[in-house]
Amino acid sequence: MADYWEDSEIKKSAVGIFSDDETPALEMCGVSVGGTAQLSEQINAGIKLSRPDRYSTDSLTGSFSGLVLKGDDDKVDLELHELVPERILQKIMDADNEDYSFLTRTIATEKDEQLRMLKRYYESRWSPPDVETVVTASLIGRPYSLELYKSIRLKKELLKAAENIGDGDLILNVTLFLNRTLKKKLFHDILASSPLAMQHYSSYLSTTKQIPLLTDTLEMLGKSKDASMKLYSEACTSPQRMLQRLRVCSRNHFSDSKHKHLIDDFIKLLEWQEGYDGGKLLGASVATCLSDLCLNHWEAPKTSANSPVTFCQAHNVSDRLYQWAALIARSKRQAWPEIDAIFLTKGWLGGKKAKTDLPMEEVVLCMSRLGAPKTLLTSYLEFVDNLDKRLALAKKLQCHRSVIDTYVAQKDRLSLLNYKANLTPQSEEYVYAEQTLRNATVKWKN
Template sequence: MDDDDYWNTSETKAKAFSFDDDVLSTQEILAIGQKRSSGQTEDSVFATTITNAKRNLVSLNSLVSPKVLDLIVLAQSGKDPNNTRPLDYDSTSITLKRLILGHTCSLHVHRSLKSKTELLDGAIVMGDGNAILAVVLFLIQTLNKKLVHELLSSRPIALNHYMSHLKSEGKINELTDLLTMLGRAPEAAMYQFEHIVKTQGNNIESLLRKLNNVLSNHFNQPGVDAHCNKMLVDYIKLLEWQKCANKSELHNKSPLACLTHCCQWHWHEGAGNMMSPLTLCQRQQITPLQYDWVVLNVHANSSKWDIVESLFTKKDWLGRTTLSSHIPIETLLCRLNDLNASKSMMATCVNKIQNNDERLRLAQKYKIHSVVIESLFKQKDRAALTNYKMTLSPQSEDYILADNTLRDPSIKWKN
């Protein structure tokens, strides 16, 4: 049979492929090429094929790629594939949908700057962090850095996602370069500082070397906050002190933790000695309030109350004992009570309070009986003093003091 006879047969006509026909269905495409057994009609072939496809759970995507299938459909439509854009493959909305759904898709079909910008803005509008990051990484691959930074500088959401990505990946140099180009040098300096401190561990020499480099390359640059600069300088001084102390338990400790160590083990060393508490305070600019608090807790916990009293109480020129502390009175009283300080020392602190009512309130709160009795005596409140005496242990020193005060005939009581 020659070619003309073959194409003119009715059997061949029934199977011919026509560009004018309707678009084939998925099942029809799957049925193409199936061999019909004897006795089967064409309809039964399709029915059998569909049944087998369902039974075997064969996916169309496993047989024909989506792009090839689009070209087949395009060919059936009678259009020229060379003059027609591939269906949906360069559509921003379709790309974003595939990104968000986690489907495989190529971003490289977006070649123009306009298309890439629309893709980035679309991802931001959709609010999907993974899609935003994927687009930003695509832009970094296909555009120069300056252009990418310009796009990100006007889109803070995308910028923050990219910065978080760089931090999580440990790409601190890229992060600091980005921030520097965006005019955010202080933030770049702080990221460098944080990264170095986290990664160097207990290696003080390496940490000192890298921090000095960061100080000169980042913190000493124009625009960096003076407070941040001072913070780093003080930290370097602390590390230098810890290096000289050469005690592993002090590595990476705070200034107050180092002061606690000095108060506990080097209390009697004079000013000027490296391990002296006063030398450390001066070097690290520890405030008097911080110094008093550390000294109080260190020596009180060691039951060295003679040191505590010598520091917090003074004798004036009349021989009276007065309080000398930078700690607020009520805070000091609370802490002394927790540390089981003596009542005489507690009384010295309470008597420092000028307001009579406030002094009486705190004396009653901490059961400093001598101060309560004296305060009620000054108020000439016999009824209150009588009631208070009844709360005291009979024949105790405070009970006798209250009783003798009530019996004093020289007192003119108001009630």
């Protein structure tokens, strides 16, 4: 056995390690073991200071407790604990405090050392490492394996340690390991008791588009509502297959839900969109569909599915939405008589009155932006009940007759005289102001 060892490649490769003449130069992150130990002591000392000194990244000789980050134009001073939580920093520092003394001491009996090396090798191969060792390895980017954690107790301890340290990568890796090595019932029980692991696992399944597995998991955990909403959300991501997916979603996951009528209304809208103008509005909102109908199919008979009135009845569109969509669409077509039919009706004495819940000042502004004539704006300004708002809006839109009539309604003779003086003499508005003022003065005297 000794002769074999003397001639083996292991012996030759181990000479540099166990030789009494050479000292191994072990490094971590480019710093020697001795250097990292000194660095660890400096950091620990710096953390404990109540007001630690700052240090620059170009010098490690002072108190190692803060960072100076230098940019092109400025620098930002940060405490070390503001960059890395203390518990994580401690684990990273402790990772280098391993016992390497056996590498530098004189080996009396090579055979004994070989046996100790073999023992350590087989122990590390068949016995699971300490849980904290895996956590630390994950934090500092060292390779680690979870396969040796066979028992339920060790697996739970591993997941708990990952959650305590807040390492998202390790939490997900452990969760996927549990899913791969446990029965579904046990795995779901662990997820039910660990919201953080469930959150990471759900995000992973959603990101990797494993929607059936995600919804099955949510269902098993009693989160049927979350599973339904996830399926609904996923169904809405593809307009081409949206209708088919929503039908399945409504039938299988919303059959006893109070929100089922909303899904069914959406399905009805998609069915209409599929048959309208080659599906050009597939996935559009109700307001967009109604606007297109008011713009291009205003004259469609009420028996047609493309009639704006029929569409509103079929999809429970409110009067306010219908009137606003019709106002914009017919104004673009300059179809002003049709707008009168929407917003005005006959009064008791043969006059007209408004029949809308929309603010009339907003209606007037919209018509003005879309090019309505001043005479039409003036007639609609009469239905703005607040005289101050009517006056301000009439001045803004330069509807002079409305301004004059409003001053008369306010019995403000002086303001009416001043306003007339600013009009172009002998213009139509000036003549109207003069006649109105004369008639109003006679009326006020009587």
